[in-house]
Amino acid sequence: MTDPASLPVLTILAPGLLGASLGAAAKAAGLVGRVQVWARRAETIRELECCNWCDEASMDMAQVVKDADLIWVCAPVNVVARLVGQLAAWVKPTAVVTDVGSTKGRLVQQCESALGGAAAFVGSHPMAGSQKSGLSHADAQLYADRPCFVTPTDCSDPAAVETIRHFWEAMGMRVYEVAPDEHDRIVASISHAPHLVAASLAATLAEAGAGQWTHFVGTGLRDTTRIAAGSVEMWMDILLHNREQIVPVLAKVIDGLEHLKTHLEHGQFNAVEQVLRDGKRFRESLE
Amino acid sequence: MTDPASLPVLTILAPGLLGASLGAAAKAAGLVGRVQVWARRAETIRELECCNWCDEASMDMAQVVKDADLIWVCAPVNVVARLVGQLAAWVKPTAVVTDVGSTKGRLVQQCESALGGAAAFVGSHPMAGSQKSGLSHADAQLYADRPCFVTPTDCSDPAAVETIRHFWEAMGMRVYEVAPDEHDRIVASISHAPHLVAASLAATLAEAGAGQWTHFVGTGLRDTTRIAAGSVEMWMDILLHNREQIVPVLAKVIDGLEHLKTHLEHGQFNAVEQVLRDGKRFRESLE
Numbered sequence: 341m342t343d344p345a346s347l348p349v350l351t352i353l354a355p356g357l358l359g360a361s362l363g364a365a366a367k368a369a370g371l372v373g374r375v376q377v378w379a380r381r382a383e384t385i386r387e388l389e390c391c392n393w394c395d396e397a398s399m400d401m402a403q404v405v406k407d408a409d410l411i412w413v414c415a416p417v418n419v420v421a422r423l424v425g426q427l428a429a430w431v432k433p434t435a436v437v438t439d440v441g442s443t444k445g446r447l448v449q450q451c452e453s454a455l456g457g458a459a460a461f462v463g464s465h466p467m468a469g470s471q472k473s474g475l476s477h478a479d480a481q482l483y484a485d486r487p488c489f490v491t492p493t494d495c496s497d498p499a500a501v502e503t504i505r506h507f508w509e510a511m512g513m514r515v516y517e518v519a520p521d522e523h524d525r526i527v528a529s530i531s532h533a534p535h536l537v538a539a540s541l542a543a544t545l546a547e548a549g550a551g552q553w554t555h556f557v558g559t560g561l562r563d564t565t566r567i568a569a570g571s572v573e574m575w576m577d578i579l580l581h582n583r584e585q586i587v588p589v590l591a592k593v594i595d596g597l598e599h600l601k602t603h604l605e606h607g608q609f610n611a612v613e614q615v616l617r618d619g620k621r622f623r624e625s626l627e
Numbered sequence: 628m629t630d631p632a633s634l635p636v637l638t639i640l641a642p643g644l645l646g647a648s649l650g651a652a653a654k655a656a657g658l659v660g661r662v663q664v665w666a667r668r669a670e671t672i673r674e675l676e677c678c679n680w681c682d683e684a685s686m687d688m689a690q691v692v693k694d695a696d697l698i699w700v701c702a703p704v705n706v707v708a709r710l711v712g713q714l715a716a717w718v719k720p721t722a723v724v725t726d727v728g729s730t731k732g733r734l735v736q737q738c739e740s741a742l743g744g745a746a747a748f749v750g751s752h753p754m755a756g757s758q759k760s761g762l763s764h765a766d767a768q769l770y771a772d773r774p775c776f777v778t779p780t781d782c783s784d785p786a787a788v789e790t791i792r793h794f795w796e797a798m799g800m801r802v803y804e805v806a807p808d809e810h811d812r813i814v815a816s817i818s819h820a821p822h823l824v825a826a827s828l829a830a831t832l833a834e835a836g837a838g839q840w841t842h843f844v845g846t847g848l849r850d851t852t853r854i855a856a857g858s859v860e861m862w863m864d865i866l867l868h869n870r871e872q873i874v875p876v877l878a879k880v881i882d883g884l885e886h887l888k889t890h891l892e893h894g895q896f897n898a899v900e901q902v903l904r905d906g907k908r909f910r911e912s913l914e
Contacts, residue, residue: 539906546909619826
């Protein structure tokens with residue numbers, strides 16, 4: 341067994357489901373010697389003291405940051421850069437800082453600027469999560485066999501990028517290196533716009549009175565709208581950061597639906613059938 | 628044990644997944660003495676001869692219809708009325724005929740007319756199914772704890788309605804009696820329009836080049852578009868029968884998305900947040 345003292349110290353800031361699962365997974369995989377956690381509230385600290393993967397929990401950021409080799413900022417997208425700015429005061433110059441945010445372009449820029457070269461920053465976006473949120477649902481398997489974006493820029497230290505990539509891969513993730521803006525363009529299409537479609541469909545059905553028919557609802561609509569149950573706060577952050585990329589995708593989705601409606605109204609069934617065939621082919625390509 | 632000879636004879640016409648599961652479930656629950664099946668193709672007959680729930684399989688409709696007490700026409704929506712017209716020549720006057728079609732207004736009218744009083748007809752729509760189709764995926768538990776519409780009209784024999792209701796309930800279904808047109812209005816909202824949204828979203832993403840990003844796709848988009856993988860033929864039938872009810876729902880969905888896009892473009896985040904909150908509330912009401 342490797343001497344824990346020779347392994348890196350991992351510090352997690354503002355853990356929710358993602359941060360706690362990260363701590364549990366890193367400890368389980370023997371990737372780190374110590375896991376230290378900073379949280380804002382005393383209640384969270386008490387909860388952390390009962391987690392067997394957590395070696396130290398503190399509301400004093402300096403205390404858990406100063407000897408950290410790896411720092412994972414797990415806060416919501418709109419808070420990450422502020423915390424990075426704070427930790428810059430105490431971070432070791434050899435440390436590597438990353439995050440788990442669902443947007444990257446603006447966020448990475450803000451973080452690089454907030455850190456001001458005090459240590460290395462590399463953006464991450466592990467595509468993992470759950471309807472459940474919060475520390476208590478921590479799952480050491482949350483990241484296994486899921487995709488993860490790592491988003492270096494021209495300013496990134498190649499060794500730091502390698503460190504972050506290796507860490508996610510050791511948790512079983514499939515890592516893809518993509519520029520921050522390209523990341524945002526991709527997730528606008530395959531995640532953010534679809535989220536809005538699901539949410540808007542659910543809201544429209546509710547407004548149209550479908551609430552009286554919930555006992556008839558089958559697995560189809562349940563699946564189609566499942567993500568609409570996600571955290572409103574988290575999604576508002578994402579939309580705020582990435583709306584420039586999301587709006588054009590949403591415009592295409594509306595255009596597609598408008599054409600489909602027109603075809604259906606006018607009895608142009610060949611065109612309707614083509615949409616169903618194209619949609620089926622795409623969905624089957626995801627299996 | 629009840630003497631099988633005293634139990635009703637069930638005849639299933641044109642079984643796929645729904646018909647075969649019905650036969651298996653009825654036999655398992657001891658609801659019927661015999662299960663007889665008509666199919667169009669010799670290959671299907673050979674497959675049926677290996678199913679332990681099937682007592683007789685024939686391509687001769689007269690042979691399996693003439694002594695049937697209950698007749699379930701399990702064909703696609705656009706074929707049901709034609710088969711009902713055919714079976715009218717041999718059916719016992721005391722028999723009760725039903726179907727499993729996903730649309731009811733036009734279909735029930737066609738079936739009542741095609742049967743011409745030769746026996747009783749009552750429309751059914753069990754909200755059960757699977758991505759898998761075909762005889763070989765028959766599942767005696769397919770109907771358990773799922774909703775089922777029974778759609779009587781002014782012409783329906785109350786005793787026949789009771790027979791059909793009892794039969795579905797004995798399979799574990801939650802039965803709701805609803806007029807055929809009301810059924811179509813409900814399912815346009817909670818099933819047909821959502822299906823088109825999922826299919827159109829998938830088709831639009833494919834056209835926008837998202838096919839190159841499938842390795843990044845997470846559970847969110849997989850769930851949102853899952854139903855887009857359904858049978859194109861089955862859905863074209865449904866759309867053909869129910870487009871008058873579907874188009875206005877689709878118009879509302881487009882309207883909702885258009886507003887959401889405008890709010891997002893103009894930075895009206897309170898309005899965006901309201902949509903997310905309304906969508907979340909509706910989705911949570913389905914749990």
